Amino acid sequence: MSETAPAIEVVGLTKAFENGRIQALTGADLTVRRGEWVAIVGPSGCGKSTLLHLIAALDKPDSGRVFVNEHDLATFHDLNHYRSHDIGIIFQLHNLLPSLTASENVQIPMFETHLGGAQRRPKAVLLPAPGRLS
Amino acid sequence: MSFIALVVRNLIRQRVRTLLTILGISIGITTVVTLGVITEGMKATLDEMLTAGGSDFIVAQKGAADFTFSTVTEEEWQAIAARDDVLWAHGQLMHVVRVGSNPFFALVGVRPDDLAEAPPALLAGTFLPAGDLAAVMLGDDASRALAATVGDTVTLAGAEFYVVGIYDSGATFQDSGAYADLARVQELASKPGIVTGVYVKVRPSVDPGEVAWAIEAESGQVTTISEISEFGEVDQGAKMIDAANLAISVLAVGIGAIGVMNTMIMSVFERTREIGILRAVGWSGRRIVRLILTESLLLCLIAAVVGLGLGVVATRGVMTIETVSAFLEPRYTTGIVLRALMVAGIVALAGAIYPVIRAVRLTPMEALRHE
Numbered sequence: 001m002s003e004t005a006p007a008i009e010v011v012g013l014t015k016a017f018e019n020g021r022i023q024a025l026t027g028a029d030l031t032v033r034r035g036e037w038v039a040i041v042g043p044s045g046c047g048k049s050t051l052l053h054l055i056a057a058l059d060k061p062d063s064g065r066v067f068v069n070e071h072d073l074a075t076f077h078d079l080n081h082y083r084s085h086d087i088g089i090i091f092q093l094h095n096l097l098p099s100l101t102a103s104e105n106v107q108i109p110m111f112e113t114h115l116g117g118a119q120r121r122p123k124a125v126l127l128p129a130p131g132r133l134s
Numbered sequence: 135m136s137f138i139a140l141v142v143r144n145l146i147r148q149r150v151r152t153l154l155t156i157l158g159i160s161i162g163i164t165t166v167v168t169l170g171v172i173t174e175g176m177k178a179t180l181d182e183m184l185t186a187g188g189s190d191f192i193v194a195q196k197g198a199a200d201f202t203f204s205t206v207t208e209e210e211w212q213a214i215a216a217r218d219d220v221l222w223a224h225g226q227l228m229h230v231v232r233v234g235s236n237p238f239f240a241l242v243g244v245r246p247d248d249l250a251e252a253p254p255a256l257l258a259g260t261f262l263p264a265g266d267l268a269a270v271m272l273g274d275d276a277s278r279a280l281a282a283t284v285g286d287t288v289t290l291a292g293a294e295f296y297v298v299g300i301y302d303s304g305a306t307f308q309d310s311g312a313y314a315d316l317a318r319v320q321e322l323a324s325k326p327g328i329v330t331g332v333y334v335k336v337r338p339s340v341d342p343g344e345v346a347w348a349i350e351a352e353s354g355q356v357t358t359i360s361e362i363s364e365f366g367e368v369d370q371g372a373k374m375i376d377a378a379n380l381a382i383s384v385l386a387v388g389i390g391a392i393g394v395m396n397t398m399i400m401s402v403f404e405r406t407r408e409i410g411i412l413r414a415v416g417w418s419g420r421r422i423v424r425l426i427l428t429e430s431l432l433l434c435l436i437a438a439v440v441g442l443g444l445g446v447v448a449t450r451g452v453m454t455i456e457t458v459s460a461f462l463e464p465r466y467t468t469g470i471v472l473r474a475l476m477v478a479g480i481v482a483l484a485g486a487i488y489p490v491i492r493a494v495r496l497t498p499m500e501a502l503r504h505e
Contacts, residue, residue: 058414059499083498084416095411095502099147104135109415117136 005070008032008055013064015050024050027064049092056089057082084112141428144401151397156437158393159481162386163441163474168448169379170473172458174465182305184359187224187252189333190342191360193349201330202228202240208327210353215332217349219340224248225329227319231291235456236279240311241290243319243329252333254308259284259299267318270295273309274302290314291322307461334358383473387480390434394485398430402489409493410501419494426493430486431479438478442471 010030016023024047032038040048053059055066057079066073068086076082088109096105106124115123145152183201184192193214195204208225215223226244233239246262249271253261262269270290272282277300282288286297295314303309320326336345346358402409409422449464496504 053499056414058502059497080413080416080418082416083414089414091414091502095407095414097408097411099143100135100140104140107135108412108417111137111421112416112418117139121135 004033006031006067007034007036007069009065009067009070010051010055011065011067013051013054013066014062015047015054015059016062025054025061025064052089056087058089080112084109137424138428141425141432144405144425144429145433148401151400152433155393155397155433156440159390159434159437159478160441160444162390162481163438163477164444164448166379166383166386166477167442167445167470167474168452169382170470171445171449171464171466172452172462173376173379174467174470175462178465179305179307179462182303183307184361186303186305186308187254187333189224189252189335191334191346191358193223193332193334193356193358194330196355196357202230204330205325205328206330206332206356208329210356211329211332213352214334214349217345219337219345219348221335221337222248222251223335224252224333225316226331226333227316227323227325227328228330229291229319229323229325233276233290234279236276236310237457238307238310238461239276239290240307240461241319241322242308242311242313243316243323244313245316249313252335254301254303257300257302259297261299262313262315263298265315266298267315268295269298269315271299271301271313272297273311274300275306275309276312279310288312291319293318293322306463310461383477387477387484390437390477390481391484394430394433394481395488396485397433398426398486398489399492401429402426402493406493406496406501406504409496410498410504413496413498413501422493423490426490427482427486430482430489434478434482434485435475437481438474441478442474445470445474 008030009032010028013025013028014023015025028047028051030038030040030051040051042048050059054061055068057066057073057076068082073079073082096102097108100108103121103124107120110120110123193206193210194201195206198204206225211223211225214220217223224244225248226242229241229243231239231241244262246264246266250261257274259271262271270288272280272288277283277297280288282297284297284299288295288297290312295312301309301313316329320328334342334345334349336342342360346360350356350358412422412425413419446466453459453464
């Protein structure tokens with residue numbers, strides 16, 4: 001992996017819903033370099049969330065490719081590992097588990113790591129939390 | 135937060151539903167336990183009857199609906215007693231009558247000499263004197279129930295007897311009954327020349343199995359019983375109780391599984407979006423399966439414990455009925471506990487299969503879009 005290679009590269013991504021009636025993405029391209037901050041803006045329904053969901057491997061594109069650190073997501077054998085270790089997503093809606101505390105919600109992704117129960121809690125408290133949850 | 139804490143939290147969220155599900159399953163397990171304890175008690179009673187007096191096996195009528203209905207003629211009995219390989223053969227006539235509040239009082243007719251040869255433990259008085267048709271020995275339970283002791287007169291099967299001794303055979307059914315002279319009991323039961331069964335002891339160095347086989351081969355009318363499993367040959371009741379026990383276990387599993395499935399489907403349905411969140415943050419399908427299965431297993435484990443407790447209470451309730459306590463003592467065996475846990479385990483797995491399949495088939499986005 002070269003230092004100049006993009007962290008995320010999206011090539012010709014298309015995604016439609018409701019049997020093609022709604023075209024969310026029609027050949028979207030995007031390159032995000034390492035250390036770069038990118039804001040995707042656009043009117044409601046233009047496909048911003050769909051693009052992020054495809055990059056986060058929460059959904060599959062109809063066509064096109066998503067590369068993360070030069071690896072094609074379509075070739076990943078363990079997308080769960082990718083979701084729990086390599087990428088994080090904060091949803092537009094407050095997608096939290098209502099029966100859990102804020103700290104416990106933060107610990108949820110750590111279940112897929114080597115950390116035991118005793119190690120997860122202090123790590124969740126120490127994590128920097130912009131707009132800290134309460 | 136541990137995985138199991140998350141499971142418990144999920145169950146506590148819907149307290150009423152969880153409690154009702156536990157109650158439903160535990161009632162099924164209570165039935166399985168109660169029936170199991172009673173069946174084990176019955177088998178123990180049969181075993182005590184089988185080994186009474188140190189016999190190797192019993193000879194009884196083949197295909198009798200109930201052991202007490204078995205009829206073996208005195209000719210068949212004498213033929214067995216005359217065998218060279220038989221040490222002794224004691225015929226007994228079991229006349230079951232109502233005495234006081236006990237409808238299953240076993241008035242057992244024996245020859246006094248036979249009883250002396252293989253006697254129960256004598257607690258008071260003497261054994262049956264030879265030729266005294268009015269003498270009776272009471273079991274210690276019967277003595278207490280009738281408030282009668284040595285020297286007292288008791289009325290059994292419409293006839294008056296005077297008590298000569300009190301015994302303790304260690305067998306619930308016998309200890310709730312009495313021994314009297316065979317001829318007198320045959321007369322009272324209107325069964326002259328008939329005994330219910332013949333208790334056989336073979337000579338040392340002789341294989342009891344071979345003797346039993348030879349007796350069966352010589353007479354097509356009788357069968358031999360040396361183990362509880364063979365009791366079904368002369369007592370269809372034992373077979374029926376075993377069959378009922380199995381049927382109720384299957385029903386308990388079926389009804390319990392539907393209850394658990396309902397609870398788990400509701401739970402998974404309501405939490406579809408949450409499952410989507412778990413998938414979105416990297417939880418594998420395997421971990422989701424573990425979550426749902428553990429919830430289901432925990433639910434059923436609690437139900438099993440509650441069911442076992444209720445089973446003990448229910449059994450004690452059943453044992454307050456004198457009719458039942460007269461012929462069996464409850465037996466709490468490890469096998470019953472294992473059976474209850476097995477039923478709970480099967481219910482948990484059967485109830486969780488569909489919810490698990492549904493949860494795992496959802497992609498993260500499908501689950502997150504769920505309203």
